[in-house]
Amino acid sequence: MSRTYVGTSPVRNEDRRLLTGQALFVDDVQLPGMLHAAFVRSDHAHALIRGIDASAALAREGVVAVITAEDLGDYWQPGPLLVPPPPIDGIVFNQASQVPLAKDRVRHVGEPVVMVIAESRYLAEDALTDVFVDYEPLDPVVDLEAALAEDAPVIHPQLGTNLAAHVVQRHGDYEAAKTDAHLVINRRFHYDRGAAAAMENRCVAARWDPRAEELTIWDTTQAPIPIRNGLARMLGLLESRVRVVAPFVGGGFGPKIMMFYPEEVLVPWAALRLGRPVKWTEDRQENFFATTQERSQIHDAEIAFSADGKILGIRDFFFHDTGAYDPYGLTIPINSQCTLLGPYDVPAYHSEFRAVFTNRTTVTPVRGAGRQHGVFVMERLLDIAARELGLDPSEIRRRNYLRKDEFPHTFQILFQDFAPLYYDSGNYAPALEAALDIVGRDTFRAEQARARAEGRFIGLGVVSYVEGTGIGPYEGARVTIEPSGQVRVATGLGTQGQGHYTAFAQIVAEVLDVDVDRVHVVTGDTREFGWGTGTFASRGAVVAGSACHEAAVAVRKKVIETGARVLGVPADEVELEDGAVRVRGDHARSMGLGQLAGHANPLRGAVVPGTEPGLEATAYFGPDHGSTASGVHAMVVEVDAETAMVKILRYIVVHDCGKLINPVIVAGQVQGGVAHGIGNAFYEQLVYDEGGQLQNASFMDYLLPTALDVPSVEMAHRETTAPLNPLGLKGVGEAGCIPTGAAFAQAVEDALPHLALEIREIPLSPNRLFELLRDAGPADRAPAAELGGPTAAAAAD
């Protein structure tokens, strides 16, 4: 192999199409005779439906069908349980999945009640106003603790409770560990909701072709294969007669996972039923109410320390808001539970949560998927402890990191992949020191003091995290060398901007020694590749990337074998170089890969027994465990103590996602994640009133950070390669947004050392921070110490 592509950043293969407007997005799908759907949605958070009168809508010209739950007949079924709960002893899990259309009860504002299909979206929208739904309002359930009260209204009467799950996981014996504690800290932390706010909203288009007997569905899903399998089952069609295409998608971030959203289930049904193509494109209003959200949790956490600042144990009780339905099982709270432990040596851990149904939009993973909450709780506890113990925040972390010789490291609690939480590899302390070096270990405190003398409040936050990435079950890839010499790679993932067309091409190009732009990747079309799960949990590069590698290696083997046969020399005398096979030491005897592909697919003669035609191979990859990425984020903020506005002056990320396939793509993921995290820390919050009504369902009132609010991240990479996949890869998709809130909180406190300010909630906003500053008394703590140097162990690395 003479070419090295893994670890470089070639021009992205997909950018020409994206930048010239040639990329297909679902809303670009225009078909002859296409109809358009719109949905009557509940205005109520919780109400009984006493009746629906759709007659006026049906009478409107241009309206083709008006569908209620009753009209769906047997097709009306609650959605599938997408992720079953892990087999934890004593687990309670109450399932209630979303329904295609509300039948007798609505459970959140925005829940679809009636589908209208018309000749145009305009007509369909007009007809929505013709539909009369007679509601009997019920008391809504919004508060997580009140939801579990004896007399609380019950959202799912068949369950008799608003408890969605109760899970206890233990590692070691916390109570015993606590008995020798020098310091015990106990706090309550709040994390509230935000929107994923993908640039492209959801969209589904479907066409039934009666001659091909094939249903084609274009869907903005992150997981086209599970959607195909599920819809085929629901519609009574062969999987092979259903084709799901997830073309270019303008951002996924979790909510576009295989949700079987009502619209996703109804549009294909309608296309089949009406015999005409149907499309629905979500508008931003609908997105605020009907696309899944994340992040409301309340934690009551306790941590015990020895006198020298070593963690003895942690106990955490928390409430997790699952919203109106819980189709995605317990992935989020399990992630919170597991990720709380972070890069630290925690000998004892008791973690217990209750997931709670509320009359708010359903909760499923959004970038970070519960990890933020755990990291926020842990990092805040460490900050509070550092203050109590008179330690610098970085020093308390140094004293508790797992050492690089402690891997693999297992905690006896189950992770989201149902296996004990397993850290495959890591090296944490040097990342902290690298971050402090970028911040300016020897200069920062002096700068801070200088700014302070000028009346400016500058603060630094430095936090750590780990991210379990790259979990199974598996992905696959098929690599084919075509007679043109170009290479085609098919995988089953969906793609939402991660650069799959380039990263996977780099992996294959390196193995086959061809140019990256001669490797054509297709993703997200079940007709091209029909086995796999999807793009989530920062797993695409690790799992599908490894499958691409394995398939390419198999093709390479075929190339050598076929080359040996065609060139008439033993295989060990054949080399693959620059898109051709040739005889080692006799380069005149060579053949291009395209021509060789022709020889592998002969028109006469016979394929050698025991071989397959073509230079093609399919491979699958499923790791035993995920790979544990990690990092340190540092943030320098300036706080306006009067207005409580915070400006982020610098943002530093030292990230370790193992071997980098494409550093520019990794940098993009981190930068985008940080933007998401900054929004989550200080701008974005979905505000619900006590009636379960969302108060800020537009970008006028829901603040997304802009380019002006997000600095260019100063980034450094470390590569602690993963041992459980061939390229040593770890995921990076969510890393940027996981510790941001914790870094923000520490930085704001550090900027205002004269105040007894303790931030225990995220998101903040200028308004909320103003209140916290107003209510904070004077501090009685020593001024910040120097940032200090690494311990001998870390310095030795």
Add this chain to the structure above:
Amino acid sequence: MIVDGEHTFPGPRQTVWDLLQDPEVLAKAMPGARKLTLTGDGTYAGVIRIGVGPVTAAEWTLNVALRDRVPPESYTMQVDSKGALGFTRGNATVNLDEVEGGTRMRYHADLSVGGKVAGVGQRLLDQVAKMLTKQGLDALNKELESRLRDGGGPGDQAR
């Protein structure tokens, strides 16, 4: 959403009371009212057309029931309004006191607002509620003045 405040009408309490019970007057005074009819003892039904900030004006059906009537002192109002853009429901209490220069009305409404109008119009809701209340009270004032000018209603005797 809480809408509360007070307003002094330049007229006698009974006249003000009668005014506040008269669907024709209310239909005129209510901003955006398309129609309002008495459907039973103290119950009214109607259609109004209101927009809130970025939420385009749309029609809302309105049902109002007056309860706990203590003429001419006080009553409560049950309000139930809905339309394509959402709903408004809740209760209001109205107290009328005789004060120097006329009748003071104190009102307090506790309304829940839902749907699109709550999600998108939130930051304007309070302002719009205040504006609509003011428009309504101004219109009632005008109506009262014209009644008093035209020889007054039955309330005169009560004076």
